[in-house]
Amino acid sequence: MSQQARSLLSLSVVSTSLIAQYRGVTYTGGQVAAANVKCIGIAERPTTVIGEIALVTTKGTAIAEAGGAITIGSALAFDAAGKVVMAALLAVAAPTMATGSLAVSAGLVGVTASVANGAGSITGTPTASAPVVTGGDLPQYIVGYALQAATTAGDLIEILMN
Helix, strand or coil, X not given: CCCXXXXXXXXXXXXXXXXXXXXXXXXXXXXXXXXXXXXXXXXXXXXXXXXXXXXXXXXXXXXXXECCCECCCCEEEECCCCCEEECXXXXXCCCCCCCCXXXXXXXCCCCEEEXXXXXXXXXXXXXXXXXXXXXXXXXXXXXXXXXXXXXXXXXXXXXXXX
């Protein structure tokens, strides 16, 4: 589709693998070969030999090859071939209530219960803390956002680099 891009910052890297034009390039200079891999940018031209200098768009807009249908404004990640695909929506699961036995160690917490076959209530102060989310990386690396739609894999679209 698109054949325009405005690169604000292009970097040169020594290729460590053959890189197809408009595909993701890793920090080590190879073409993205696994889904959700972090990248330095999108290849502006293909490399034909390993060790060749590859020019990579890192900031601004870039032309990228779509790995499937993409809607405008979608967050984009990489597939295993270095093509951009729509990123999965971030989902948070609601906590579930477990059923089973309640064990209270002697002397730790005052608990009273009036429960029969799942009906009733248990009162007291919980001693276990809720799960805590830690870490700085999201489970999916967002390379950018679609400025154009793709109807099928192989379409070339303009993306705003993240």
